[in-house]
Amino acid sequence: MQQSPDRVNPAASDRQEHLRSIPKVDECLAALEGDVAGSGTPASVVKAAVREVLAEVRQAILAGEQVVPDALDIDALLPRFLARIHHRQRPRLRRIINATGVIIHTNLGRSVLPRSAMDAIFEAGSRYSNLEFDLESGRRGSRYSLVEELLCELTGAQSALVVNNNAAAVLIVLETLAKGREVVVSRGQLVEIGGSFRIPDVMARSGARLVEVGATNRTHLRDYENAIGEETGLLLKVHCSNYRIIGFTSQVSNEDLVALGRRRGLPVMEDLGSGCFVDLSRFGLMKEPTVQEVVASGVDVVTFSGDKLLGGPQAGIILGSRELVDRIKKNPLNRALRIDKFTLAGLESILRLYRDPEHVTETIPTLAMIATPVTVVDRRARRLLRRLRRIAADTCEFSLADTVARVGGGAMPEQNLPSRAVTMIPARLSINRLEELLRHEEVPVIGRIEDERFLLDMRTVADDEVVLLADTLARVLAMERP
Ligand SMILES: *Cc1c(COP(=O)(O)O)cnc(C)c1O
Numbered sequence: 269m270q271q272s273p274d275r276v277n278p279a280a281s282d283r284q285e286h287l288r289s290i291p292k293v294d295e296c297l298a299a300l301e302g303d304v305a306g307s308g309t310p311a312s313v314v315k316a317a318v319r320e321v322l323a324e325v326r327q328a329i330l331a332g333e334q335v336v337p338d339a340l341d342i343d344a345l346l347p348r349f350l351a352r353i354h355h356r357q358r359p360r361l362r363r364i365i366n367a368t369g370v371i372i373h374t375n376l377g378r379s380v381l382p383r384s385a386m387d388a389i390f391e392a393g394s395r396y397s398n399l400e401f402d403l404e405s406g407r408r409g410s411r412y413s414l415v416e417e418l419l420c421e422l423t424g425a426q427s428a429l430v431v432n433n434n435a436a437a438v439l440i441v442l443e444t445l446a447k448g449r450e451v452v453v454s455r456g457q458l459v460e461i462g463g464s465f466r467i468p469d470v471m472a473r474s475g476a477r478l479v480e481v482g483a484t485n486r487t488h489l490r491d492y493e494n495a496i497g498e499e500t501g502l503l504l505k506v507h508c509s510n511y512r513i514i515g516f517t518s519q520v521s522n523e524d525l526v527a528l529g530r531r532r533g534l535p536v537m538e539d540l541g542s543g544c545f546v547d548l549s550r551f552g553l554m555k556e557p558t559v560q561e562v563v564a565s566g567v568d569v570v571t572f573s574g575d576k577l578l579g580g581p582q583a584g585i586i587l588g589s590r591e592l593v594d595r596i597k598k599n600p601l602n603r604a605l606r607i608d609k610f611t612l613a614g615l616e617s618i619l620r621l622y623r624d625p626e627h628v629t630e631t632i633p634t635l636a637m638i639a640t641p642v643t644v645v646d647r648r649a650r651r652l653l654r655r656l657r658r659i660a661a662d663t664c665e666f667s668l669a670d671t672v673a674r675v676g677g678g679a680m681p682e683q684n685l686p687s688r689a690v691t692m693i694p695a696r697l698s699i700n701r702l703e704e705l706l707r708h709e710e711v712p713v714i715g716r717i718e719d720e721r722f723l724l725d726m727r728t729v730a731d732d733e734v735v736l737l738a739d740t741l742a743r744v745l746a747m748e749r750p
């Protein structure tokens with residue numbers, strides 16, 4: 269028998285033995301032949317997955333983990349290889365089920381687009397288009413002209429321009445109108461929106477200088493008036509979209525600010541944030557000024573997002589007077605911030621739906637989710653509950669609960685939308701483990717944890733997702749503790 273220094277250390281000798289038993293990459297690849305042949309999986313992916321799993325096995329042995337000899341058989345490793353291949357092949361950007369009750373959820377993709385918009389995007393992407401070609405004259409055209417017409421028609425604005433997102437809209441407007449000059453803003457409106465958008469930071473990037481006026485809770489017209497000087501380039505209003513200052517407060521009305529701007533020859537801009545074309549107060553939500561009302565108030569430039577309350581694709585919409593918007597269009601930054609043809613196709617499609625404002629709460633998913641009566645949400649929750657009790661009763665305690673859904677996306681922060689949820693107390697898993705397992709499903713389910721229960725708010729779940737949701741939950745609930 270070969271003498272080895274390991275002999276004095278049985279653990280180390282076992283380890284050597286195990287390391288030697290790790291199958292060779294080529295053997296594993298041969299064993300996988302049958303499983304991956306014809307699946308279209310690139311050989312490079314299969315090889316990388318095998319290498320990765322074998323490296324982990326080696327690591328585990330070196331770390332002194334217990335290894336059952338059979339665990340090193342190729343047959344025993346095959347499921348791990350296949351799982352890893354599947355993981356590597358799976359798209360990174362994936363569909364999920366949003367059971368958080370937050371309708372415009374920035375982390376979950378904000379607005380869901382209707383079929384008509386997706387069809388328009390499909391066509392724009394899979395065929396050539398007149399993106400920058402004027403079919404009337406046969407000459408080069410502008411990619412914005414089509415949505416510009418629609419935006420003006422719908423809002424009463426003279427001119428319009430669309431850029432990558434609202435942050436870009438604010439940047440390009442400030443850069444065009446106030447670079448090297450001062451911008452007067454109320455202290456109560458210096459907002460930060462999640463994901464590091466802060467008005468003062470964007471302002472700094474644009475080359476404009478911020479002049480704060482008023483106190484956090486109150487700003488008066490005379491505060492703006494006193495701040496105006498030689499260097500002033502713009503009066504800016506920022507919509508308090510994701511917070512509210514309550515109590516002893518006062519902000520200057522658009523009309524007063526516009527009158528002041530006119531007197532002093534200064535443009536007035538409002539960053540509306542969410543920007544909505546329809547009055548949502550009939551759904552019990554607080555009255556927020558619509559884009560049309562803000563335009564009618566005489567503000568020279570208005571900006572808002574395409575994928576918040578408008579319910580469209582990511583975009584930053586700029587409305588304003590012809591003279592100012594023309595200057596913004598000519599800014600070289602415009603080229604860097606421009607939208608692509610998919611956005612344009614989706615946005616045009618969404619804007620067309622607003623020509624029939626009576627039906628937008630049915631045709632545009634974001635608005636439909638806000639407008640859905642709680643009785644309908646309740647029915648959806650009951651459907652899920654019935655199915656879960658049928659297929660997963662012994663793995664979990666299910667019930668219904670009243671919840672509060674949110675508009676989200678920094679819109680209407682303290683607005684409560686009455687909603688209904690299915691609540692879960694799993695029998696075999698901890699709540700945190702359940703939450704984690706649901707994130708790792710083929711179609712991940714994102715809910716929330718509240719009072720030791722897992723909650724699925726049904727306001728943001730579509731009717732045609734209920735079966736998939738129930739089946740996913742049933743599968744996860746049946747899993748044993750790790
Ligand atoms: C959301 C928001 C922004 C940023 O808009 P994006 O489209 O996310 O770039 C800017 N200002 C306000 C007031 C907002 O609510």
